[in-house]
Amino acid sequence: MISKVVFHMSKDAGRILASNTPQKIDEEVLVQGWVQARRDHGKLIFIDLRDRSGLLQVVFNPRVSEDAHKIATELRPEYAVSIKGKINKRPDHMVNAKIASGTVELEALKVEVLAKAETLPFDMGGETLNLELPTLLDHRSLTLRHESVNKIFKVQAAIAEEFRNAAKELQCTEIFIPTISAGATEGGADVFVVDYYGHKAYMTQSPQLYKQIMVSVLERVFVITKAYRAEPSMTTRHLSEVTMMDIEMAYIQSFEELLDALEFVGRSMIKGVIEKHSDILERLGVEKPLIPTKIPRLKMRDAQKIVTERTGRDLSNELDLNPEDEREICEWAKEEHKSDFVTVTHYPTKKRAFYTYPDPGDPTYSLSYDLLFKGSEILSGARRINDYDQLVTAMKNKDVNPDNFGMYMQAFKYGMPPEGGFSFGLERLTMKLLELANVREASLFPRDMERIDERFSVTETKIKPTQQEA
Amino acid sequence: MISKVVFHMSKDAGRILASNTPQKIDEEVLVQGWVQARRDHGKLIFIDLRDRSGLLQVVFNPRVSEDAHKIATELRPEYAVSIKGKINKRPDHMVNAKIASGTVELEALKVEVLAKAETLPFDMGGETLNLELPTLLDHRSLTLRHESVNKIFKVQAAIAEEFRNAAKELQCTEIFIPTISAGATEGGADVFVVDYYGHKAYMTQSPQLYKQIMVSVLERVFVITKAYRAEPSMTTRHLSEVTMMDIEMAYIQSFEELLDALEFVGRSMIKGVIEKHSDILERLGVEKPLIPTKIPRLKMRDAQKIVTERTGRDLSNELDLNPEDEREICEWAKEEHKSDFVTVTHYPTKKRAFYTYPDPGDPTYSLSYDLLFKGSEILSGARRINDYDQLVTAMKNKDVNPDNFGMYMQAFKYGMPPEGGFSFGLERLTMKLLELANVREASLFPRDMERIDERFSVTETKIKPTQQEA
Numbered sequence: 001m002i003s004k005v006v007f008h009m010s011k012d013a014g015r016i017l018a019s020n021t022p023q024k025i026d027e028e029v030l031v032q033g034w035v036q037a038r039r040d041h042g043k044l045i046f047i048d049l050r051d052r053s054g055l056l057q058v059v060f061n062p063r064v065s066e067d068a069h070k071i072a073t074e075l076r077p078e079y080a081v082s083i084k085g086k087i088n089k090r091p092d093h094m095v096n097a098k099i100a101s102g103t104v105e106l107e108a109l110k111v112e113v114l115a116k117a118e119t120l121p122f123d124m125g126g127e128t129l130n131l132e133l134p135t136l137l138d139h140r141s142l143t144l145r146h147e148s149v150n151k152i153f154k155v156q157a158a159i160a161e162e163f164r165n166a167a168k169e170l171q172c173t174e175i176f177i178p179t180i181s182a183g184a185t186e187g188g189a190d191v192f193v194v195d196y197y198g199h200k201a202y203m204t205q206s207p208q209l210y211k212q213i214m215v216s217v218l219e220r221v222f223v224i225t226k227a228y229r230a231e232p233s234m235t236t237r238h239l240s241e242v243t244m245m246d247i248e249m250a251y252i253q254s255f256e257e258l259l260d261a262l263e264f265v266g267r268s269m270i271k272g273v274i275e276k277h278s279d280i281l282e283r284l285g286v287e288k289p290l291i292p293t294k295i296p297r298l299k300m301r302d303a304q305k306i307v308t309e310r311t312g313r314d315l316s317n318e319l320d321l322n323p324e325d326e327r328e329i330c331e332w333a334k335e336e337h338k339s340d341f342v343t344v345t346h347y348p349t350k351k352r353a354f355y356t357y358p359d360p361g362d363p364t365y366s367l368s369y370d371l372l373f374k375g376s377e378i379l380s381g382a383r384r385i386n387d388y389d390q391l392v393t394a395m396k397n398k399d400v401n402p403d404n405f406g407m408y409m410q411a412f413k414y415g416m417p418p419e420g421g422f423s424f425g426l427e428r429l430t431m432k433l434l435e436l437a438n439v440r441e442a443s444l445f446p447r448d449m450e451r452i453d454e455r456f457s458v459t460e461t462k463i464k465p466t467q468q469e470a
Numbered sequence: 471m472i473s474k475v476v477f478h479m480s481k482d483a484g485r486i487l488a489s490n491t492p493q494k495i496d497e498e499v500l501v502q503g504w505v506q507a508r509r510d511h512g513k514l515i516f517i518d519l520r521d522r523s524g525l526l527q528v529v530f531n532p533r534v535s536e537d538a539h540k541i542a543t544e545l546r547p548e549y550a551v552s553i554k555g556k557i558n559k560r561p562d563h564m565v566n567a568k569i570a571s572g573t574v575e576l577e578a579l580k581v582e583v584l585a586k587a588e589t590l591p592f593d594m595g596g597e598t599l600n601l602e603l604p605t606l607l608d609h610r611s612l613t614l615r616h617e618s619v620n621k622i623f624k625v626q627a628a629i630a631e632e633f634r635n636a637a638k639e640l641q642c643t644e645i646f647i648p649t650i651s652a653g654a655t656e657g658g659a660d661v662f663v664v665d666y667y668g669h670k671a672y673m674t675q676s677p678q679l680y681k682q683i684m685v686s687v688l689e690r691v692f693v694i695t696k697a698y699r700a701e702p703s704m705t706t707r708h709l710s711e712v713t714m715m716d717i718e719m720a721y722i723q724s725f726e727e728l729l730d731a732l733e734f735v736g737r738s739m740i741k742g743v744i745e746k747h748s749d750i751l752e753r754l755g756v757e758k759p760l761i762p763t764k765i766p767r768l769k770m771r772d773a774q775k776i777v778t779e780r781t782g783r784d785l786s787n788e789l790d791l792n793p794e795d796e797r798e799i800c801e802w803a804k805e806e807h808k809s810d811f812v813t814v815t816h817y818p819t820k821k822r823a824f825y826t827y828p829d830p831g832d833p834t835y836s837l838s839y840d841l842l843f844k845g846s847e848i849l850s851g852a853r854r855i856n857d858y859d860q861l862v863t864a865m866k867n868k869d870v871n872p873d874n875f876g877m878y879m880q881a882f883k884y885g886m887p888p889e890g891g892f893s894f895g896l897e898r899l900t901m902k903l904l905e906l907a908n909v910r911e912a913s914l915f916p917r918d919m920e921r922i923d924e925r926f927s928v929t930e931t932k933i934k935p936t937q938q939e940a
Contacts, residue, residue, distance in 0.1 A: 014723060032721045034885055051721075052641070052689040080721075080887040114721075115856055117885040141880040144687040153688070157644040171522070174627040176713045176896065178915045179649070179696055180662075180673075182922040192650075194664045194673065196710075197702065197919045199926055203650075203664065210915065217614040218623070219522040226649055226696065232667065240666075243646045251502045251521075251550075251584075253484060386585055407915070407923035411611040415504055415587040417550040426646065445648045445680065445877070449667045452652040453877035456669055 019053035019100040024087045035079045037125045045072040057105040058083055068108040078117035084110040151280045156430045162272035163245045166265040167222035172247055175221045177210035179203055183404035190231040203228035207246050213411040215250035215419045222247045232449055236438040239427055241447040248421030255367050255383055258420045263295045266371050286435050292339040299346040303329045319348045327375040345369045354398040357383040378429045381422025388412040489523035489570040494557045505549045507595045515542040527575040528553055538578045548587035554580040621750045626900045632742035633715045636735040637692035642717055645691045647680035649673055653874035660701040673698035677716050683881040685720035685889045692717045702919055706908040709897055711917040718891030725837050725853055728890045733765045736841050756905050762809040769816040773799045789818045797845040815839045824868040827853040848899045851892025858882040
């Protein structure tokens, strides 16, 4: 716990925030922020000042301060300014209910430009920012300032915080694990290669192996970390660098205990976020998710049958749910269970990673699960194989060489208890919750095959892919 | 907030933890964990069972359960077991005050082996684990299980949590930023190169540039993220992959506001951790840090004078404090101010990164600072240059090409307010707080030039360093 007593500094050293101005009527205050808009009404100049708390109307009257008014004529959008002035109550008919400071305005006495801004390449003054995605991303440092964009990341921060709260409820310890690895996590080809002091190394595709090792130490762990996906994919769901929120728990008593845990985390996270930020969801026009007391659970085969019943499509030869099926089963859950969540279990063993525990009753299927939310998967996980010999066999069946996983195998040599876990993608979850069209909108600085901040130009020097073998 | 009402599952589904057994005298319970040690006393077999809460003594008496006793004869260290039994109060003279469950023991009725363990390569039963660092790391998945090792990471988790708490007190928003970058953060050569879809990219050396961009959006931000350091260094202070805990704040009113903020975070973090884990500090034999009400602040030149006075060493031509100086100035702070912290400011502008704000009163020195703790630096930071033109000039003076920092420069084109921030290294801080000899002990799976989990063998295939130009 932080002792507030020891914290003697004033939090903004004299400055007050826009949202606090209604408590300062008739007082002289200092505010600082960006010029969101300027309106000249005859001799009066109005600006909307934006700080981290919201907007404040400032009026420059030459009869109050000629100097301040003169500077105000030169203010342009995104100038950073410092303004001293007096807070006046607005007449009732002038109250702006849309902003927290709408009952007052600041009468400027003194203004100082802290930093100028170039002319904006497009209008940022509207309620929405109608830009194509490439333009939005080309000007990311600027477009993030628009409320409709940066609110996404206020929600994202809340998701991460609620995830940690839920993980702590489950008595998980936070761990910090490496992202540079000697082997590809799941033996796949879609990994980024890094030149590690002349050795070939890889950026990890997931925190999977390390969180499993760590349950043999701490029993229950959580981690928020980066994962790297080198698939040459340009879909609306793909990012090359993502943030994973993972939990892993040992000494589980049953498969149902894992399902209880993941549903607890999923629902309490979403519930926490919408309680904290219902205003943002409203502002972004997002429908409030339906969170039932009990999330419906289905085996994948039963989910397929429901899809078939509802659509007539024959899925009997399908080994997985495709995106269309996921949307359909979510529609079903919404209609039948008033739930935006649905848990699907028992995916085919051959469709899951080598460490997935086959169902002892029918090893064709596995003790795996996805949590679907608003039409698509936001979480994936499983009980894991914990027996060393069984793991070696499973690896060999998937053409994975145990010798490339030395530190991982070591954990299984010395008593790995029954365990399992799950993983959320932070950007994917943000996208689903806020009903964004593209996952790139849910990443501050998205990485994909065409862009690292700036788009790669066609003339850009390319390095040759590394040819050596691992 | 998480609603506890909705969480119907029993947290361990019937299993109880070792630390809760004293509340269950004469009851039948289920416990699970690892065999820490087995002692055969005539017909009785004792084991120390270890779970995430601590140790529990279990006694196997053949007259109580012949089956359980028989299995117990085969138990070896690190077997994962599940035991049903009855909790008995120990006679007063048998109480073990060293463990939380020391007033009771479990009389085993039924035992199940959940996972076997190979014979350990060394004894793990002692209070300390007397292994050389390479051995400790070669067997990391195993050695982490030893209490003297994994307690380090309980403390590390608490440091991160207290950092976030302090950052939230400062009204910072958490951000998630990329680690793959198009340019080297500070223009240095010691960066890891990644093959990014055939383009040359870099692993970021710090979150610096993105956190600065983000204060032009959210004003106050914090981030916990990875940073990558490719220096070919094998010192006890160097890791190739580290965890950074960063804060950045815009609209600062003064340099002192930044110093107040960093000292607030530093002291409340350490204070929080030692309050929460005083038992671990005691267990690891660590002296409790001295945290004064007011941390002493010194300009670097004044710190050098004090070192000269105390040691006779002439530092008048030195542009920085070397490790020996840092130790000496920490000794001074301890003696004169009863403080394990000391803040040193105004390092020479030429020794700091391009974005550092020169002191307007004397631009040879900069508005920079380090926080020293127990003999060395745990935090570094500065006020930053916020004017676009001044930044371009500063970059050119340091041979940094602004064209390689497009997204960063963009933020400065549109009104970057006065701002500054600071950065802690999580592993470094863990090492200092717990007085560890080597920073590798403070990283779960340390990365250095000789090792990714396993040591590189001499015959290992090396890839050629990329030869192309960026």
